[in-house]
Amino acid sequence: MNTSTVEIIILIIHFLFFIYACTAIASYIILAMISSKETIEYMKKNSFVNYKEILSSTISPSITIIAPAYNESLNIIENVRSLLSSHYVNYDVVIVNDGSKDDSLEKMIVAYDLVKVDFLINQQIPTKPIRAGVFKSTNPAFEKLTVVDKVNGGKADALNMGLNISKSDYVACIDVDCLLLENSLQKMIKPFLEVTDKTVIATGGVIRIANSCIIKDGKLLDVNFPKKLIEKAQILEYIRAFLLGRMAWSRLNGLLVISGAFGLFNKKVAIEVGGYDTNTVGEDMELIVRMRRYMEETKQKYKVAYIPDPLCWTEAPDNYKIFISQRNRWTRGTIETLRMHRKVAFNPKYKSLGLLSYPYWLLYERLAPVIEVIGIIYFIILAALNEVRWDYALAFIILAYLFAVLFSIVAIFSEELTYHQYKKKGTGFKLIMISLLEPFVLHPFILYAAIRGNIDYYFNKKKKWGEMTRKGMATS
Amino acid sequence: MYSYQHFIDYFKNAPAIIQVVWVMIVLFMVIIIILIIYLKLLRSRLRKNEKIVAQYQNEYESNLITYLYSGNEEEEISAEQQLIVEKLKSCVPDKFKRRVVVSTLLRLRNEISGEMAESIQKLYFQTGLINYALSSLKSKKWYVVAKGIRELAQFHVKEVNDQIVIHVNNPNKEIRKEVQLYLVTLFHFEGLKFLDVLQTQLSEWDQIQLLEVLQRFDEQEIPNINPWLKSKNDSVVIFAIKLAKIYNQFEAKDTLLDLLEHRHKKIRVEAIQVLSHLQVYEAKEVLKNKFNELSLEEQIAFFKLLENVFESSDESFLQEHIQHKNFEIKVSALKIFKLLNIEKFHSFKRLLSAPKDAEIIEFIENN
Amino acid sequence: MSDAKKIVLAEDNSTLSLLLKFRLEKEGYKLLIAADGKEAIELIEQHDPELILTDIMMPFISGLEVISHVRNKLNKQTPIIVFSAAGQEEMVLKAFNLGANDFMGKPFSPNELVIRVKRLLR
Structure with missing residues (x-):
């Protein structure tokens, strides 16, 4: 190999990096434009729907909320209470106590007057067996509640138990510590019932961050902007991802992920595909991909819908250690899902799933951190060899930074023009400040966690799930 | 430099x-x-708007209440009322204020009935608000039209029926939905006539909303649903089946039985469910004879029907299916057996000894 | 007017509250208005009214919880009339089980409400 070949190879690599960066930026811009179009339409369509006066009757389809709980004793009573206060009429709540080692079950038995009942389970998806039994309340005020105590099998296994137990047409799978607004089920069920020419297999909701918000008796009383940088930065990140990213993918019918914290599923399809996969840490993404695949393979028209309203509030990690372990897990979940379904990639048989959604996720979500790190290492090598034109590099870095900031600000605008959740005076300034700081206070940690996720996935297969220790919900 | x-x-x-x-x-x-x-600027404007809306609302609210309480028997409109009408009239040309006035009137209109509700409607005409709603019907923007129709429905403006019916088959889904709600809200069952001419599909959401509106009225005299059960529009058929179920339309029995042969599976299944609800014994014989040709969903629905209308003559048929591989059918069959012939039911314990089956039998025995 | 009978009205629709306040005060009652269940409970504890009017669906604390608080926590037999929207039959049943005395389905006529209030406060 002579010098000129090496030079050509290096040139090609440079060119590829450049193309990658340009397409990534272009995709952000395109997605933002699509999402603003979709958002405007959504707002117009729903501006005069009075959710209070509709769907309170029993003609509406049945929904089961399935909430797996593992060692949640600290807040379980409050959390269950919040789940029981939905305004939708035809729904019930199944709490799956996934082999908790604490006194969650005992606490629920006392608080909700539970007694053990005979329950015939149609075991359509295999799960770990029942432990203490199935419980229902003797108090008519809690008749919607069922508690199942089973042997520990992980979140996916617990959700599968819920799928087996539910007698409803639709299931809402949620994290037990999520706070749902009272009209969330009405809003989430709407897409399933509106579409006449295809089957809606799932609807995803937005996750909002409840840190520092005032919550009492399972109800959100006041929305506050938290103090810690990491919490503020995550709020910005969520607004960006949900209002600018997912909204656009929903328009393209290309959503690959419905947040595990809150999603509504067509139970029949979810069971037909075999429920949640218990062997992955990314069971929420994996299920959607598998359901989409199934619909494509059986040639049925389908849609994965998405509701941008702030309906589900949850506590986000408030320290870097937990944050990193959460993102590490997300990364492994993505890698696993994409690998399991690699058959779909670039396969025209799967239409937009194979040609658009999957490749996009592979290139710009799965590989982005890897490519970024390679770029950084390459840059360091060049710097060491004194091959960097610092003035040019600086110009590009400034440009990239400004683009990131601009994009965040656009996201803030879409939040202000739609839901305007952070109403308090002064929060606008804080939002701007955090969009300037976020590339320094959050992005490096996301990158680090993603790389750790890759390393753990390939070299540390036995790694158990990072358990997310949760801080108690702020109560007043 | x-x-x-x-x-x-x-x-x-x-x-x-x-x-x-x-x-x-x-x-x-x-x-x-x-x-x-x-x-x-945007954030302070949003904050300010919120305050102004609250302030206007307070003001219009007390205007409205005064208006409602200052009427008297002698005059068509009292001097005090006239004053309020004039005041509101001067507000409505402003789009922002108009929105607040309308929403204030509506907040009360939706919650009360009787004389006062009529007074509110009168005020809606007197202030000229109705003209804005009517002119919005001619707009090119779909959401303006839809919103206008909704407002006219909420204020029970029956007079503009003709201008609204023409939108029954409007290409925009939201406009169609509002038209349907308008017709049913104001004309009740009579308003359902649009089903005769509807060319598009009625979504499940639309159907539920219409049924909810209908359920608010006390009248149980429902029109003949047979023509809708025979409609070429499948969604109209499904809607009619729901009507049959909610209003116990036993008279439509024969047409419902015909639907068991419908080409659309969903309709066949729903027909079985409503026949089960109405406890139509004829349906049982029809379905029993062609049980093996039915799809699984129909079979399951049929067994639910059987739970309502079983007779001792069904015993042999049931016995054929206690080994059915579908869980729900097996449970149904055993449940009926327990009621029909308890001795025979006990004898199944030996026959069905697999752990899963034993579990089912034990459960049915105890419940 | 110190001997006027006190009524707590819990209703999140302020226009309706105002209307009913005028109407009932004309009949000689003293009205205390709460915009949600939380305020209602505070007012009830503070003023010990002769009658409670409450909507079932309210933000934060529902009418059902107000009833249950009055009957079970405060152990009071104050008459309670609930308002419910159409399609909430199930809720109304629950309200009666919890100890409500009467209910009015929305939309209702204010005049009819006055008649029922008078009957309960006779």
Whole structure:
């Protein structure tokens, strides 16, 4: 190999990096434009729907909320209470106590007057067996509640138990510590019932961050902007991802992920595909991909819908250690899902799933951190060899930074023009400040966690799930 | 001025791509600064609007209440009322104020009935608000039309029926939905006539909303649903089946039985369910005879029907299916057996000894 | 007017509250208005009214919880009339089980409400 070949190879690599960066930026811009179009339409369509006066009757389809709980004793009573206060009429709540080692079950038995009942389970998806039994309340005020105590099998296994137990047409799978607004089920069920020419297999909701918000008796009383940088930065990140990213993918019918914290599923399809996969840490993404695949393979028209309203509030990690372990897990979940379904990639048989959604996720979500790190290492090598034109590099870095900031600000605008959740005076300034700081206070940690996720996935297969220790919900 | 000149020279001599980058940096910075300022303005405007809306609402609210309580028997409209009408009239040309006035009137209109509700409607006419709703029907924007129709429905303006019916088959889904709600809200079952001419599909959501509106009325006299059960529009058939179920339309029995042969599976299943609800014994014989040709969903629905209308003559049929591989059918069959012939039911314990089956039998035995 | 009978009205629709306040005060009652269940409970504890009117669906604390608080926590037999929207039959049943005395389905006529209030406060 002579010098000129090496030079050509290096040139090609440079060119590829450049193309990658340009397409990534272009995709952000395109997605933002699509999402603003979709958002405007959504707002117009729903501006005069009075959710209070509709769907309170029993003609509406049945929904089961399935909430797996593992060692949640600290807040379980409050959390269950919040789940029981939905305004939708035809729904019930199944709490799956996934082999908790604490006194969650005992606490629920006392608080909700539970007694053990005979329950015939149609075991359509295999799960770990029942432990203490199935419980229902003797108090008519809690008749919607069922508690199942089973042997520990992980979140996916617990959700599968819920799928087996539910007698409803639709299931809402949620994290037990999520706070749902009272009209969330009405809003989430709407897409399933509106579409006449295809089957809606799932609807995803937005996750909002409840840190520092005032919550009492399972109800959100006041929305506050938290103090810690990491919490503020995550709020910005969520607004960006949900209002600018997912909204656009929903328009393209290309959503690959419905947040595990809150999603509504067509139970029949979810069971037909075999429920949640218990062997992955990314069971929420994996299920959607598998359901989409199934619909494509059986040639049925389908849609994965998405509701941008702030309906589900949850506590986000408030320290870097937990944050990193959460993102590490997300990364492994993505890698696993994409690998399991690699058959779909670039396969025209799967239409937009194979040609658009999957490749996009592979290139710009799965590989982005890897490519970024390679770029950084390459840059360091060049710097060491004194091959960097610092003035040019600086110009590009400034440009990239400004683009990131601009994009965040656009996201803030879409939040202000739609839901305007952070109403308090002064929060606008804080939002701007955090969009300037976020590339320094959050992005490096996301990158680090993603790389750790890759390393753990390939070299540390036995790694158990990072358990997310949760801080108690702020109560007043 | 040295550094400025230096920068110009540097810029001129840089490669094109670097020039582009610098231009974009400046551009982005300008945009960001503009957006930050605009965000500040936007947020304070939103905050201010909220306050103004609350203030207007308070004001209109007390105007409305005064209006409602200052009427008297002798005059068509009292002097005090006239004053309020004039005041509101001067507000409505302003789009922002109009919105608040309308929402204030509606907040009360939706919650009360009787004389006062009529007074509110009168006020709606007197202030000229109705003209704005009517002119919105001619708008080119779908959401303006839809909103206008909704408002007219909420204020029970029956007189403009003709102008609204023409939109029954409007290509826009939202407009159609509002038209349907208008017709049913104001004309109750009579309003359902649009089903005769509807060319598009009625979504499940639309159906539920219509049924909810209908359920608010006390009248149980429902029109003949047979023509809708025979409609070429499948969604109309499904809607009619729901009507049959909610209003116990036993008279439609024969047409419902015909639907068991419908080409659309969903309709066949729903027909079985409603026949089960109405406890139509004829359906049982029809379905029993062609049980093996049915789809699984129909079979399951049929067993649910059987739970309602079983007779001792069904015993042999049931016995054939206690080994059915579908869980729900097996449970149904065993449940009926327990009621029909308890001894035979006990004898199944030996026959069905697999752990899963034993579990089912034990459960049915105890419950 | 110190001997006027006190009524707590819990209703999140302020226009309706105002209307009913005028109407009932004309009949000689003293009205205390709460915009949600939380305020209602505070007012009830503070003023010990002769009658409670409450909507079932309210933000934060529902009418059902108000009833249950009055009957079970405060152990009071104050008459309670609930308002419910159409399609909430199930809720109304629950309200009666919890100890409500009467209910009015929305939309209702204010005049009819006055008649029922008078009957309960006779």
